[in-house]
Amino acid sequence: MSYRLQGGRRVRRVTNAGNSMKITKAGLPLPFGWFFVAQSSQVTAGTVSTVKMFEQEWVLFRNQEGTLGLIEAHCPHLGAHLGMGGTVDGNSIRCPFHDWAFDTDGRCTDIPYAIKNGETLKKRAHVGRLPVKELDGIIWAWFHPGNTEPAWPINSQLPPKWQGTTPRQAFAFEINCHIQEILENAVDYPHLFCVHGNEARFAIKNEFNGLHRKSEMADTVSYLDDDGKKIAFPYLITVSQTGPGQGLVYYRRMVEIAMLFLATPISSTRSVLRFVFYYGEVDSDPCIDLLIEQFINEKIGKPADASGVYADIPIWENKVHREHPLLCDADGPVMQFRSWFGQFYPAN
Ligand code: FES
Ligand SMILES: [Fe+2]
The missing domain is CATH 2.102.10.10 (Rieske [2Fe-2S] iron-sulphur domain)
Structure with missing residues (x-):
């Protein structure tokens, strides 16, 4: 099997190792x-x-x-x-x-x-x-690689109260990786525990529906109070994607935050990943302000301690695409995600 790139160039798999064959990063085309x-x-x-x-x-x-x-x-x-x-x-x-x-x-x-x-x-x-x-x-x-007009209209993914507003904060990361590999993380639930130390491992709901996909999971975030006592806040997290370039993570519980995760291809091997945050007006309650600040800091992380997205980047930049990965029964719906994402590649 081979993959067609723009201009008709084909890239073949570089190894042939049974069920775990890999292809180069350049083997994935640009999505529309x-x-x-x-x-x-x-x-x-x-x-x-x-x-x-x-x-x-x-x-x-x-x-x-x-x-x-x-x-x-x-x-x-x-x-x-x-x-x-x-x-x-x-x-x-x-x-x-x-x-x-x-x-x-x-x-x-x-x-x-x-x-x-x-x-x-x-x-x-x-x-x-x-x-x-x-x-x-x-x-x-x-x-669209074929220069066609939009195949669907773009609509807001935000909860109604933030639709039409402007982002409160935005962060951008340039990553040497195809956007599909980056976005696949959204259904790779065990990595949330293994890489990020989150407490929730499994989605409680997964839906793939035409241009859209959605998953929900429960998570817990813990903070230390002034006395050093650990206080755990449960969160309900809804992740929704429309097409390859629009994604939303909506966190609800003690605080509500909407985070758009938006990947734009620079090329088939380099992408920009952006986290764009929307949340209510800064509250007079300092506890809420602190929760929002800590939440965003945790999601973005720091290069020095490889936290947040900085924990993902070296993995994305050095991984290969396993066309037939070995998946265990507690892995996320990786193959369903790939099948869904595949609709955004032009037909040969
Ligand atoms: S007007 Fe001459 S190069 Fe653009
Ligand atoms: Fe991650």
Whole structure:
């Protein structure tokens, strides 16, 4: 069996070791779906920035009318990089080399010095673009390796009380790993105990339903009070995913926190994983504030003691993809997850 990458290149398994065959990380293709690009608040009118996603560079800009554009980085004229000196002019971005202008759909709107063929050439001088949408303070892009329009609309995953609000805190990690390997952790329940020391090992509910999947589990977090006495707080955790790029962990009990976990492919072997937090206004109760602060610190962790996500990163960066893993009866639904995730790869 082989895997097809973009451009038709095939990568074959490098070993043949019975039921535990492995393939290289490069064997997994790019999935299609909606993916995090940036926080809305960081892209004000007139902002131009370069983002690397989906094996190439893109230029993200907001025109003076407030509309976002996410277009291919290089100008169709003589190839200048629109993100390196390009400037917003009205509804368009102007190339730094010869001032040609392109709107948020990548259409050429001006060739300022053409004499006779400007209008004709404008129709041909377009750059590729990705559909974008703003939701919950986040700019999302639809990506499909075949450049198709969105196969489903993007909807908020947040609990209603936080829909339409802006993130309270966000963290980003660049990781040398395909996004499927990162997201598979969400159903790898034993790793929560083995790697993170969490008390809950098993999900109490698992559902795979079309574009969506959901799991619930009970967990306990313990804190020491001022007298050094351990106080345990039970949590109910709901994890839901829609497509490959949208994920939510909703923690409910003493405090409520929504954490979006959002993986965006930079390439088939490098990804950005983001944790984006939404929670109620900072409470006047210092105990609640402390719980939220400790909770976020615990989820993010520290590189020095390899805690939180820093415990996962070296595992992700050095693992291989086992196509036929040996799973015990208490492992999570890894193969169901892979089958569900597989729907987001283009058909050969
Ligand atoms: S390279 Fe962009 S206008 Fe010439
Ligand atoms: Fe983890």
